[in-house]
Amino acid sequence: MxxxxxxxxxxxxxxxxxxxxxxxxxxxxxxxxxxxxxxxAFAHSPATPSAKPDPLSWKSEDINIAWVGHATVLINFYGTFILTDPILFDRVGIYLWGLIIGPNRHTHPALTIDEIPKPDLVLLSHAHMDHMDYKTLLALTEKFPGQLDCLTAYNTRDVIEELNWKSLLEIDWNEEIGIHDIHIRAIEVKHFGWRFPWEHDRSRGYFDDGRSYNAYLLEKKKK
Incomplete structure (x- = not known):
């Protein structure tokens, strides 16, 4: 002392x-x-995927499905390419000034953005940051400006409407739409939809102005 x-x-x-x-x-x-x-743990290096799809070898008369990682799936649906909830970078979270604030993924995506053929349709289930990844969607619309159709859940298009889409449509539960010769129906699921905790969300009872969340039924050639 x-x-x-x-x-x-x-x-x-x-x-x-x-x-x-x-x-x-x-x-x-x-x-x-x-x-x-x-x-x-927050900034660990992602692992290498154990398998790599080859979408260029897929045939238009077939159905092919490749899990790219997390909720991202590349589908060849009889010649129509569909990309679900694309996340193609190694980090997910809040997108600010070109940076993503959030955790690293555990495994690199099985396909990079340059290895994915131009999707005919980007199909989004809801607005969570690990499903509606702004950085990936920005990169896709910059690579294919004005060429991509996007379908998303009710009251979620505002997150990505400034991006350069060919079309950006919302679909509500039990609604149906036809696009690229595919019949699509939106289905209610047990989940929640807010992107930020303070937002209105259908799971909290805000049915008319709350963010929604979808599953989808797809049909083409009556299959």
Missing amino acids: IEFDVTGKERVKRRYFIKKSFVLSAGAVISAPLISNKLQ
Whole structure:
């Protein structure tokens, strides 16, 4: 303890301050490894996929399905290419000024954006950031400007409507639409739809102005 030429009251305050400083310093030393471990887990390097699809070998008379990763699936539906909930970068989360603030994925996508044929339809289930990934959708619409049709859930198009789509349509539960000779029906699922916690969401009872969430039934050639 360092002695100061001050009153006893001031000396007590200084002891208290030094004690508090020591506790805070010790806390920082103890917590630093924990924080470091958390950051390492947050920023781990994704693994390499165990298999790689070859969509260029697919035939238009067949149905082919390739799991690209997470909710991203590339479908050849009798010659029509459909891409679901595309996430083609190694991080997912809030997109700000060209950066994504959020966790890394565990495995790289099985196909890069340059390896995916031009999708005839981008099919989005809901507005969660790990399903409606703004950075990927921006990259796709920049690669194929004005060439992509996109179908998404009710009250979610506002997230991506400024992107350069050929068309951007919403579909509600039990509604049906025909596009690229495919008959599509939206189905209600047990989930929730908000992109940010403060948004209205159908799972919270906001049926008319809440964000929705879809599953889909697809039919082509009566199959």
